[in-house]
Amino acid sequence: MTMDLNQLKQAVFEKGRAYGFSEMEIYYQADRATSVRIFKGDIDTFNIVERAGLSFRGEYQGTMGVAYTEKLDEASIDQMLQAARENAEVTQSEEKAELFAGSESYREARSFSDELHNTDAATLIQAALDMEAAGLAADPRIELLNSCSVVNSNSEVMIVNTKGLDCRTASTMAVCQVSALAKEADAVATAYDNAFSAASLADLDVQAFGDRVGRDAAAKLGAQEIESDNYEIIFRNNAIATLLHTYSSIFSGSNADKGLSVLQGRLGEAVAGSNITMIDDAHLPGAPGNTPFDSEGVATGRTEVIKDGQLVSFLHNLKSAKKAGVASTGNAYKAGYRGDLTTLPNNLFIMPGSQSLDELIASTKRGIMIIELHGLHSGTDAISGDFSLAALGHYIEDGKIVRPVNQITVAGNFMKMLQNVEAIGRDLRFQGTGRGACGAPSLKIKSLTISGK
């Protein structure tokens, strides 16, 4: 940054008035991160990140204009304001976006840790080395860890506008990830996972984590195809959370309004089985997406999306809420200063049940436990809910895991599947390392189509 933050705010608002903007807002975000990747006992790459940028929104003759810049000098600010004005001139959206004056109160989100903020590079490197060693020691068939990294980051966000809004927050996050490769004769198998903590590096428990991913990879060796048929399906928590993550836009109020969600017009209807309750909560202890306010400065809270199978609310920002005649649910989202305003969950999750994963397996007669899904960006249709995805898992017979399975696809419809959940695990797990995170316990589905041999 080449200007002090308050100076910058003054400069932007003053210039903005000259450009004809009546109300204005700046969204400033600064991120810093250090990351290390280890390969075969040595540091492979070491990255140092610092970046900051400014996004501007302004009302110009009744329409909102948006632009951003990472270059923070006089000339770039002028360029940004000019572009924002031109963008306001061409925007035709029937429902007008408005700047927000602020919520009455904000709940603190406790997502900043001094300990993480002060963790040095040497500690990070040691953690990654320990993680690799644990992964390699997990099983004699682990050949190498083709990815083994630890990232420590912190971020500050400030939203200030001419209507009086002044929101600021800072957060920290440590993430570790491992991809382990196991080999036996001609067979190769890999496993990947990540873990996060907003509080401390110790929470990641890198040795136990490396060991677990290593064992996961080894357990997949010898996987084979299986006959195409309909099977009972258990989605392990990580797999179903990833699928929910992919489909979270189905619950977006603005998508429903635009006819881009199968749930359009279905508020109040039973859209899932009566055993399904889905909640978005921005203040869930230990969850990755906690935040005191959303990207429009609206205070966040807890929203019931599905209650006992019934669709009770969409996730809204100010614009979609106004259109639906309800209050914003605090789900406005901008992917940092570079993003456009949309809606996104904070921490969206399916309420856990009471059974352990082992119990779900024990109650399965002839089924497959899916532990990994691939091609989620392409094999899922976010508008219809249809999916057909490459998958890996384990074949279950008479309540016992028999062998690993690969080269299969699992197909169905996400919403229809939620009407056929037979049993719900208690092992809630989140996927994602920031806002937009989704969580689920392992779920057992009556039947889905598996393609294989």
Place this chain on the structure above:
Amino acid sequence: MLSQALIEDVLAAALETGGDFADVFVEDKTINTISMIGGSVESALTGRDFGVGIRVISGLFAVYAYTNDFRRDNLLHVARQAAQAIRGTKRDLTLDLRRTVLKSEHPILILPETVSKARKIEHMRRAHEVAKAYDPSISQTSITHKDEDQKVLIANSDGLFVEDRRTRNRLYIEAVATFGNEKSVGSSSPGAHQGFEFMENLNVEEHARLAAHTAKTMVRAEFAPSGKMPVIIDNEFGGVIFHEACGHGLESTSVAKKVSVFSDKVGELVASPLVTAIDDGTIPNAWGSSTIDDEGTPTQRNVLIENGILKGYLIDKLGAKRMGMQSTGSARRESYKFAPASRMNNTYIAAGSTAPEEIIANTEYALYAKYLGGGSVNTATGDFNFVVREGYIVKNGKIEKPVRGATLIGKGIDVLQKIDMVGSNLGFGQGMCGSISGSIPADVGQPMIRVAELTVGGRKGE
């Protein structure tokens, strides 16, 4: 962008602790995105990305740092921070940067900044109107215009100092069809490394009709069958099969660490003798082309497979060092926020001699994938997957009926060996390719091909 003297000082600071190579990547990029939903402009966003990436390499260890605070003191501070991670012996160093003036191989006639947003919106509106009017089942359209103008400066301790400018334009057309409680999406997304003249010359109507046709046909189609069967994959974006099944596994990122199924296989027969595959970053104005790569090496035409035999890999500077080979001009990155890595530009299977009609006429039973969507691959196991956006069943040499919801899965080398027919209708399609150095524009391409057997993941019989 930044002065030569400052760059020299940054490189010197980066090498203070004895690193053996350093480079600097300065990027200044303006991006315009306009999105129209149902015929009205929902949002328009303009952004300017600006930042500096500094890399120091010592042996095979790379340190990468980036910042967008471009003041001299901060750049030197960041370079020194990066250098701190390297524990070598300081050497005496004389930097002699030689400025290279590039002649762009990809002429830009109309820069996006000289075109009003209203003019860009005219093309979007045409796309909306044609798609909407195509069929009563078309319930919604979503049209996005995106242009970007990227200026880069690349300098390194070997004396390179070069600037390049890459301008790209793309139109995303999406049509949604509704039939009863079902919804289906069709899309077409043409793009080029070219100025606004690309939009002016584009047959917008044709692309809008293609998107609407897919949505309309698929919403009424029954689900695809499941299991192993012959699959015919049409040209253009169908080439994503080679991109996923093979291309990623040929990048030095995985080859050099021997975690690719293609490691140590040059000279071996890895595909059907009918297959010749090429990655070419020099195709004039193609979506995935550029004059130089993101390490400043001129791009080139790399033959990957010739008549089934593996000929070479895609290599960046670090991969070249690890493998003891030369860079193939394949270093790419999404932005200064990523260290460069070996990536594809425009990758395609070369044309064969069989007419596409003949392939269909000579097929007893197959899934015919007319348009494919994206996919992904695990380069260590070779397992890939991709999705069929518009599919049909071919029976007794004729296209019988449309089917939807199919995903294709297989293993890279296995599928390349099972290609038993290669058509004559080579065509290209545009995509965004995501990998270790971010999301980058890349063309895929091929003529129609037939694969003797692939696993089709449908959901018929549910």
